[in-house]
Amino acid sequence: MAGRVTDHESNEGLAGATVVLLPTQEATQADSEGHFHFHVCAGIYRVQVRFVGYETEEAELRVGAATVRNFALHPSAIRLRSAVVRGERVAEPQTQASGTLSGQALQATRGQALGEALQKIAGVSAIQTGPSVFKPIIHGLHSNRVAIMNNGVRQEGQQWGQEHGPEIDPFVASELTVVKGAAGVRYGSDAVGGVVLVQPKPLRDSAGVGAELNLVGASNNGLGTVAATVDGNSRRLPALSWRVQGTLKQAGNTRTPDYWLENTAYRERNFAAALGWRKDDYGIEAFYSQFNSRIGILQAATVGNLADLETATQRGRPVGLGSFSYDIARPYQQVRHDLAKLTGFVKTGHGGRLTATVAHQQDYRDEYDVVRGSSSAGRKNLPQLSYLNYTTTADVAWEHPHLGNFSGSVGLSGTYQHNRYAPGSRQFIPFYNNWVGGALAIERWQHGQLTLEAGLRLDRRDLATKRLTRGFEADSSLFYGVERKRFQLWTPSASVGAVYEVSPHLTLRADAALVRRAPAPNERYAQGVRNGLYEEGYDVTRPAGAPQLQPETARNLNLTATLHANPRLNGELTVYQNYIDGYIYQVIGQPITTIQGVFRPWRYQQTDAVFRGLDATLGYTPAAGWLLSGKAALVRARNLLLDDYLVYVPADRFELAVRREWAGRPDGRLTQRFAQLSLGATRRQTRVPSALYDPLPAPDGYGLLGAEVGATVHLGGLPVQLSLTGTNLLNERYREYLNRFRYFADDMGRNITLRLQAPLNFSRRASAN
Numbered sequence: 001m002a003g004r005v006t007d008h009e010s011n012e013g014l015a016g017a018t019v020v021l022l023p024t025q026e027a028t029q030a031d032s033e034g035h036f037h038f039h040v041c042a043g044i045y046r047v048q049v050r051f052v053g054y055e056t057e058e059a060e061l062r063v064g065a066a067t068v069r070n071f072a073l074h075p076s077a078i079r080l081r082s083a084v085v086r087g088e089r090v091a092e093p094q095t096q097a098s099g100t101l102s103g104q105a106l107q108a109t110r111g112q113a114l115g116e117a118l119q120k121i122a123g124v125s126a127i128q129t130g131p132s133v134f135k136p137i138i139h140g141l142h143s144n145r146v147a148i149m150n151n152g153v154r155q156e157g158q159q160w161g162q163e164h165g166p167e168i169d170p171f172v173a174s175e176l177t178v179v180k181g182a183a184g185v186r187y188g189s190d191a192v193g194g195v196v197l198v199q200p201k202p203l204r205d206s207a208g209v210g211a212e213l214n215l216v217g218a219s220n221n222g223l224g225t226v227a228a229t230v231d232g233n234s235r236r237l238p239a240l241s242w243r244v245q246g247t248l249k250q251a252g253n254t255r256t257p258d259y260w261l262e263n264t265a266y267r268e269r270n271f272a273a274a275l276g277w278r279k280d281d282y283g284i285e286a287f288y289s290q291f292n293s294r295i296g297i298l299q300a301a302t303v304g305n306l307a308d309l310e311t312a313t314q315r316g317r318p319v320g321l322g323s324f325s326y327d328i329a330r331p332y333q334q335v336r337h338d339l340a341k342l343t344g345f346v347k348t349g350h351g352g353r354l355t356a357t358v359a360h361q362q363d364y365r366d367e368y369d370v371v372r373g374s375s376s377a378g379r380k381n382l383p384q385l386s387y388l389n390y391t392t393t394a395d396v397a398w399e400h401p402h403l404g405n406f407s408g409s410v411g412l413s414g415t416y417q418h419n420r421y422a423p424g425s426r427q428f429i430p431f432y433n434n435w436v437g438g439a440l441a442i443e444r445w446q447h448g449q450l451t452l453e454a455g456l457r458l459d460r461r462d463l464a465t466k467r468l469t470r471g472f473e474a475d476s477s478l479f480y481g482v483e484r485k486r487f488q489l490w491t492p493s494a495s496v497g498a499v500y501e502v503s504p505h506l507t508l509r510a511d512a513a514l515v516r517r518a519p520a521p522n523e524r525y526a527q528g529v530r531n532g533l534y535e536e537g538y539d540v541t542r543p544a545g546a547p548q549l550q551p552e553t554a555r556n557l558n559l560t561a562t563l564h565a566n567p568r569l570n571g572e573l574t575v576y577q578n579y580i581d582g583y584i585y586q587v588i589g590q591p592i593t594t595i596q597g598v599f600r601p602w603r604y605q606q607t608d609a610v611f612r613g614l615d616a617t618l619g620y621t622p623a624a625g626w627l628l629s630g631k632a633a634l635v636r637a638r639n640l641l642l643d644d645y646l647v648y649v650p651a652d653r654f655e656l657a658v659r660r661e662w663a664g665r666p667d668g669r670l671t672q673r674f675a676q677l678s679l680g681a682t683r684r685q686t687r688v689p690s691a692l693y694d695p696l697p698a699p700d701g702y703g704l705l706g707a708e709v710g711a712t713v714h715l716g717g718l719p720v721q722l723s724l725t726g727t728n729l730l731n732e733r734y735r736e737y738l739n740r741f742r743y744f745a746d747d748m749g750r751n752i753t754l755r756l757q758a759p760l761n762f763s764r765r766a767s768a769n
Contacts, residue, residue: 001045001061001067001068001069002035002036002067002068003035003036003068003069003070003071004030004033004034004035004036004070004071005017005030005034005036005049005051005070005071005073006034006070006071006072006073007072007073007075008072008073008074008075011072012034013030013031013033013034013035014030014034014051014073015030015031015033015034017030017034017036017051018030019036045061047061047069049071049073051073094179094509095451095453095497095498095499095509095510095511096179096180096181096183096497096509096511096558096560097123097179097180097181097509097558097560097572097574097576097615098177098178098179098180099121099122099123099124099177099178099180100121100175100176100177100178101117101118101120101121101175101176101177102174102175102176104721105120106173106174106175106176107721107723107755107757108120108708108723108725108755109170110170110171110214110216110225110227110755110757111216111218111223111225111249111753111755112170113132113133113134113165113166113170114134114136114165114166114168114170114176114196114198115133115134115135115136115165115166116134117170117176118136118176118178118196119134119136121178122572122615122616122617122631122632122633123138123139123178123180123574123613123615123633124136124137124138124178124633125137125633125650125653125738126738127142127162127648127738127739127740128736128738128739128740128741129162129163129165129297129739129740129741130254130261130264130297130298130739130741131221131254131261131264131747131748132165132251132264132266132295132296133163133164133165133295134165135159135162135164135165135166136148136166136178136196137193137650137738138178138180138193138194138196139180139181139193139194139576139578139611139613139615139635140193140578140611140613140635140637140646140649140650141192141193141194141578141611142193143159143160143161143162144159144160144190144517144520144523145190145191145192145193145517146159146191146193146194146195146196147183147187147188147190147191147194147195147196148166148168148195148196148198149187149195149196149197149198150168150172150198150289150339151172151198151199151200151287151289151339151341152341152343152357153339153341153357153359153361153393154187154188154393155167155168155361156361156363156389156391156393156415156417157337157361157363157389158363158365158387158389160520160522160523161522161530161533162533162602162740163297163333163530163533163740164365166196167291167293167335167336167337167363168198168291168337169247169268169270169272169289169291170198171214171227171229171245171247171270172198172200172245172270172272172289173198173199173200174199174200174201175197175199175201176196176197176198176199177196177197177199178194178195178196178197179194179195179196179197180194180558180574180576180615181193181194181511181513181556181558181576181578182194182493182495182513182514182515182554182556182578183195183495183513184457184493184495184513184515184517185440185442185455185456185457185493185494185495185513186440186442186455188413188436188438188457188459189438189457189459189491189492189493189515189516189517189518190517191515192515192517192552192554192556192578192580193578200243200274203231203233203241203242203243203274203276203278203285204231204232204233204241204243205233205241206233207233207234207235207238208232208233208235208761208762209230209231209232209761209762210230210231210232210759210760210761210762211228211229211230211231211759211760211761211762212228212229212757212758212759212760213226213227213228213756213757213758213760214226214227214228214755214756214757215754215755215756216753216754216755216756217753217754218251218751218752218753218754219750219751219752219753220254220255220748220749220750220751220752221251221252221253221254221255221264221265221748221751222251222252222324222326223249223250223251223252223753224249224250224251225247225248225249225250226247226248226249227245227246227247227248228245228246229243229244229245230243230244230245231243231244239277239278239279239283240275240276240277241275241276241277241278242273242274242275242276243272243273243274244271244272244273244274245271245272245273246270246271246272247268247269247270247271248268248269249266249267249268249269249270250265250266250267250268250326251265251266251267251326252265252324252325252326253265253296253322253323253324253325254748255324255748255749256733256745256746256747256748256749257731257732257733257746257749257750258317258733258746258749259317259318259745260322260323260324261298261318261322261745262298262299262300262318262322263296263297263298263299263322263327263328263329263331263332264296264297264298265296265325265326265327265328266293266294266295266296266328267293267294267326267328268291268292268293269292269293270289270290270291270292271289271290272287272288272289272290273287273288273289274286274287274288280347281346281347282344282345282346282347283344283345284342284343284344285342285343285344286340286341286342287339287340287341287342287343288338288339288340288341289338289339290336290337290338290339291335291336291337292335292336293334293335293336294328294332294333294334294335295328295332295333295335296328296329296331296332297331297332297333298318298741298744298745299318299329299330299331299370300312300318300319300744300745301740301741301743301744302331302369302370309591309598309600309695310695312743312744313695313696313743313744314695317745317746318744318745330368330369330370330371331367331368331369331370332367332368333365333366333367333368334364334365334366334367334368334383335363335364335365335366336362336363336364337361337362337363337364338361338362338363339359339360339361340359340360340361341357341358341359342357342358342359343355343356343357343358344356348398349401350401351401351402352398352399352400352401353398353399354396354397354398354399355396355397355398355399356394356395356396356397357393357394357395357396358392358393358394359392359393359394360390360391360392360393361389361390361391361392361393362388362389362390362391363388363389363390363391364386364387364388365385365386365387365388365389366383366385366386366387366422367383367384367385367386367387367530368383368384369384369385369529382424383422383425384425384426384529385421385425385426385428385528385530386421386422386424386425387419387420387421387422387425387428388419388420388421388422389417389418389419390417390418390419390420391415391416391417392415392416392417393413393414393415394413394414395411395412395413395414396411396412396413397409397410397411398410398411405445405446405447406443406444406445407443407444407446408441408442408443408444409441409442410439410440410441410442411439411440411441412437412438412439412440413436413437413438413439413440414435414436414437414438415434415435415436415437416433416434416435416436417432417433417434417436418431418432418433418434419431419432426528427467427468427528428522428526428527428528428530428535429467429521429522429525429526429527429537430465430466430467430521430525431465431466431467432463432464432465432466432521433463433464434461434462434463434464434521435461435462435463436459436460436461436462437459437460438457438458438459438460439457439458440455440456440457440458441455441456441457442454442455443455449500449501449502450498450499450500450501451498451499451500452496452497452498453495453496453497453498453499454494454495454496454497455493455494455495455496456492456493456494457492457493457494458490458491458492458493459490459491459492459493460488460489460490460491461487461488461489461490461491461518462486462487462488463486463487463488463489463518463521464484464485464486464487465484465485465486465487465521465524465525466482466483466484467482467483467525468481468482468483469481469482469483487518487519489518489551490516491515491516491517491518491551492514492516493513493514493515493516494513494514495511495512495513495514496511496512496513497509497510497511497512498510498511504565505563505564505565505566506561506562506563506564507561507562507564508560508561508562509558509559509560509561509562510557510558510559510560511556511557511558512555512556512557512558513554513555513556514553514554514555514556515553515554515556516551516552516553516554517551517552517553517554518551519538519549519550519551519552519584522535522537523537523538523549523584523604524537524538524539524540524548524549524604525537525539525540526540526604527540529594529599533599533602533740534592534594534599534600534601534602535586535601535602535603535604536601536602536603536604537549537604538584538603538604538605538606541603541604549584549604549606550582550606551582552580552581552582552583552584553580553581553582554578554579554580554581555578555579555580556576556577556578556579557576557577557578558574558575558576559574559575559576560572560573560574561573567621568620568621568622569618569619569620569621570618570619571616571617571618571619572615572616572617573614573615573616574614574615574616575613575614576611576612576613576614577610577611577612578610578611578612579608579609579610580608580609580610580611581608582606582607582608583606583607583608583609584604584605584606585604585605585606585607585609585639585646585647586602586603586604586605586647586648587602587603587605587647587689587691587692587693588600588601588602588647588692588693588694589601589602589603589693590693600693600695607639607640607641607642608639608640608641609637609638609639609640609646610637610638610640611635611636611637611649612635612636612637613633613634613635613636614632614633614634615632615633616630616631616632616633617629617630617631618630618631625660625661625662625663626658626659626660626661627657627658627659627660627661628656628657628658628659629656629657629658629659630654630655630656630657631653631654631655632652632653632654632655633650633652633653634652635649635650635652636649636687637649637687639689642689642691644689644690644691645687645688645689645690646689647688647689647692648738649685649687650685650737650738651682651683651684651685651698651701651737652682652683653680653681653682653683654680654681654682655678655679655680655681656678656679657676657677657678657679658676658677658678659674659675659676660674660675660676661673661674662674664711668714669713669714670711670712670713670714671711671712671714671719672710672711672712672721673710673711673712674708674709674710674711675707675708675709676707676708676709677705677706677707678705678706678707678708679703679704679705679706680703680704680706681701681702681703681704682701682702682703682736682737683701684698684699684700684701684737685698685737686698695743696742696743698737699734699735699736699737699742700734700735702732702734703732704727704728704729704730704732704734705728705729705730705732706725706726706727706728706729707725707726707729708723708724708725708726709723709724710722710723710724710755718758718759718760719758719759720756720757720758721755721756721757721758722754722755722756723754723755724752724753724754724755725752725753725755726750726751726752726753727748727750727751727753728748728749728750728751729750730750731749731750732749733746733749734746734747735747
């Protein structure tokens with residue numbers, strides 16, 4: 001990449017201009033004529049050009065083999081002597097459709113769970129367990145088929161459970177990105193449906209100490225959140241940077257339009273820290289985070305006998321309506337997730353880069369059920385299920401230098417995972433040891449407006465399980481045994497993609513992928529109760545002589561057209577199709593009675609399936625400061641062997657919004673004022689399996705009215721962002737099809753949320769020291 005920084009009026013070069021690429025911190029200096037030159041990998045770069053005394057200018061560049069871009073800056077009232085060009089590279093040049101939350105859009109979700117916040121992106125919805133647990137769904141797929149990358153590390157918690165939300169604090173992220181469609185080459189063969197990228201901002205690169213304070217309060221459940229971040233960079237050791245972050249969150253019982261949901265309070269205590277040392281040619285960074293939450297489970301969802309179950313689902317509202325409280329009683333879940341990561345890079349030769357990452361994760365989950373009967377008296381103060389999951393990963397990748405129009409990378413990855421139960425805990429899935437080793441290669445070719453990309457990956461998976469079994473002898477006496485199984489599989493992935501810039505305002509994307517996913521231990525051998533949900537794995541219930549669970553093979557195709565950078569009309573349309581041979585899914589069986597109560601068992605089955613759909617966003621600016629926008633997401637999923645629909649597929653969703661923005665005077669007290677009114681509509685899900693046992697039909701469709709107002713208030717030079725958001729303003733009574741508590745209670749009523757964000761800068765104090 002090369003170019004020249006000049007004065008717009010005189011065309012004279014701005015000597016000494018500095019060009020910086022973030023977050024790599026690569027820098028070069030313009031010569032006496034204003035020329036600069038970079039050796040960088042192909043990709044998309046967001047570039048901001050600054051020169052003290054000149055107006056700031058921004059541009060997004062697609063860098064190829066020989067890209068030239070000149071910057072002509074307009075003088076402002078004051079002219080000084082230095083120029084700075086700062087650029088921020090987009091994390092991955094994507095041939096796939098993606099959506100991102102950052103800046104004000106991300107700020108509007110502060111205080112929400114990760115899966116709840118991601119629903120702002122078209123094509124993303126969530127499976128809910130009440131008002132506190134949200135598991136993201138991308139194009140109709142979720143759980144084991146959606147990879148979540150937490151600060152560059154694949155999140156390994158208990159993503160297989162419907163009531164297990166991602167153990168990630170969204171306040172850690174400065175950007176949330178969803179890559180839609182199969183991405184098994186880059187992120188592993190489990191990424192059949194898509195990938196969620198949780199990306200913190202880079203460590204501070206300028207000397208001083210800064211901070212950010214976020215406060216969130218909500219009316220419906222009394223939610224209160226305090227999140228703070230402090231970061232610094234040493235003036236004496238400019239290569240050294242650090243950051244610490246912490247979040248405290250507490251919410252009480254949620255209220256529907258007519259009643260309180262008893263025991264739906266929750267709380268979180270999270271923190272993270274990072275320390276980095278960065279030079280031009282090498283760098284190293286250490287990161288540690290801990291996520292802690294306690295989540296109450298709606299007591300009405302746990303019943304003791306079949307009659308109570310039928311009554312609970314038919315009455316239309318829970319029995320024993322409570323009041324507002326922050327207390328959390330049984331049933332509830334206590335979760336802790338620790339992540340430690342060490343990553344480093346070194347430049348190799350002319351334009352090459354070698355990166356290595358080692359990470360360890362520990363996931364703890366205690367589930368406290370309702371205790372019934374004297375036989376359980378000994379465990380009244382102990383969890384019924386106490387599960388521990390340990391994962392160690394290592395990845396190394398090399399980005400090779402440009403070879404003409406070609407750029408790319410190769411990499412190796414390895415994972416070791418095992419689980420344990422605390423003494424006295426019941427077992428839900430078997431003990432297992434899981435080893436995964438993989439190799440990948442991705443290559444890109446760019447010429448003019450066309451970019452082509454192809455990738456290959458091969459993983460070797462070795463899963464060893466050990467579970468307790470029981471049976472009866474000939475004399476009817478009960479005996480216990482141990483069953484050991486080992487599953488060794490190759491799971492290849494391949495992808496091809498293309499990006500073509502038809503014009504500066506129209507971009508076309510196409511990508512296709514083939515991904516093979518190995519069954520997870522829970523899909524094979526789950527058996528038991530987890531917070532009111534009873535599951536049975538495929539190999540537990542399959543008839544004698546029937547084949548064991550087989551891997552899934554997904555063939556995914558996505559086509560995307562994007563209108564962008566137009567003065568009035570912009571938008572994006574994505575259509576997709578995903579054939580999955582051997583698709584593993586769950587069906588609801590007839591109620592069964594256990595010592596914990598009566599449950600509808602969710603049993604794993606296998607079939608061939610197809611998912612088709614579209615995502616659409618559209619924005620129109622009729623006049624300066626006004627924006628009319630719309631969003632739609634449609635998914636169609638079929639069970640091909642039964643010629644029937646699939647369960648737990650999102651219903652059609654639409655949203656319309658009108659937004660007004662006022663810039664305000666630069667020296668005024670109020671700037672960046674805005675007001676928005678939105679209407680979201682969800683249709684009734686009529687495409688449900690005909691053979692599914694379901695005590696209640698899918699709930700009616702609904703529409704929710706929302707509004708948001710906000711501004712930046714300047715208090716003594718401190719820019720404080722304030723916003724007030726209202727959801728379900730008409731207090732609509734509704735039930736979400738993807739909420740597993742819909743059988744027992746309505747969803748949340750009217751809620752008003754106040755958010756405050758205040759950046760603090762202690763650079764002067766740090767400089768003085």
